[in-house]
Amino acid sequence: xxxxxxxxxxxxxxxxxxxxxxxxxxxxxxxxxxxxxxxxxxxxxxxxxxxxxxxxxxxxxxxxxxxxxxxxxxxxxxxxxxxxxxxxxxxxxxxxxxxxxxxxxxxxxxxxxxxxxxx
Numbered sequence: 001x002x003x004x005x006x007x008x009x010x011x012x013x014x015x016x017x018x019x020x021x022x023x024x025x026x027x028x029x030x031x032x033x034x035x036x037x038x039x040x041x042x043x044x045x046x047x048x049x050x051x052x053x054x055x056x057x058x059x060x061x062x063x064x065x066x067x068x069x070x071x072x073x074x075x076x077x078x079x080x081x082x083x084x085x086x087x088x089x090x091x092x093x094x095x096x097x098x099x100x101x102x103x104x105x106x107x108x109x110x111x112x113x114x115x116x117x118x119x
Contacts, residue, residue, distance in 0.1 A: 002065045040084040060088035
């Protein structure tokens, strides 16, 4: 979804496969969200133990891309997931790091120059 809707068209200059992105959003994303809804901790809980771990950051981080895609999650279907992700992504340390280096700020240096002919 993210490559086909954002990275390809905006950063690499190639058209994304919108049909593939739409299919992924309709058929691949819901089972993933259903699973996260089943395992997402309620309240102030974490996925592993009683403190923030890389597991929490790893699960919550892809939701930043969903925000960039303006993908709306059904609040009635995924209430635990939404609350959990919002709680993790609003942690002060993560907010500070994004403020210091906003998403996409350095992506271009890793991508080929659009003016350079491709083989």
